[in-house]
Amino acid sequence: MALQSINSDSPLANLVKQKRAFVEIQDLYELLGVPRDATQDAIRASYFSLAKLLHPDVVARQADNLLQQEAAVVFKAISGAYGILSDRRRRSEYDRLHADGFAPVEDRTKRDAASEAKIFAHKGSLLMDRRAYAEADACFRKAVELDPTNASYQSDLGLAIMNNETLPLGPRMEEAKTWLEKAVELSKREKPDILFALSQYFKLKGETNAQRRLLTETLRLNNRHIGAQREVRLLAMRSRGQVDLFESIKKWFDKVSGKKK
DSSP states (O other): OOOOOOOOOSHHHHHHHHHHHHHHHTOHHHHHTOOTTOOHHHHHHHHHHHHHHHOHHHHHTTOOHHHHHHHHHHHHHHHHHHHHHTSHHHHHHHHHHTTTTTSOHHHHHHHHHHHHHHHHHHHHHHHHHTTOHHHHHHHHHHHHHHOTTOHHHHHHHHHHHHHOTTSOHHHHHHHHHHHHHHHHHHTTTOOHHHHHHHHHHHHHHTOHHHHHHHHHHHHHHOTTOHHHHHHHHHHHHHHHHHHHHHHHHHHHHHHHTTOOO
């Protein structure tokens, strides 16, 4: 339920407005008005004190409908908060989950943005598996916007753009290269998956030497990197195939020229 505007300046209205804000951020300690190291007795006393003020029967005698509705939300919330904080196991679990959940607003905002970025990145990865590259592109762009310091998101965005055929080929390849190179720089060339992603760009561009150098770097960091091992084998097969083709052409030419080996 969204926080509604309460115009009254009565003590009850001010109390409801104050506690309603803590309902929104789910801070149970502030909701009950006790410190985080409060004893069980202090928690119980604070709860009953608030319950006497905010009980629906009490509020109904001194408030309009809007204030009654908001007070009901707060009353339900403080009852739930008491149920958790008065139970040692549930309180311990709540404290564990919110160990840093009451940091300054700026820190909390950064953490929330990073968490949201992770969700978009995960969704983008699932879309990549389904070859839904345009949708994956949009998800990774959002992840990078929310967490611009994550090299893996930038690399994944580069791959999504590179495969997004709804974009013109030339511009999309240039933008893909930009993101892939940014990711490599940001990761300080220390993440094999990011180096491998850039190697795939050079593969599509037909720049074999650049691709081979990046594959070598990838395997130096992780000699069991499956993708890099596969690409190295393909390059070797292609190289052998070119040699075999050259030998076949040479033999044919020698034959038609009447030369004997």
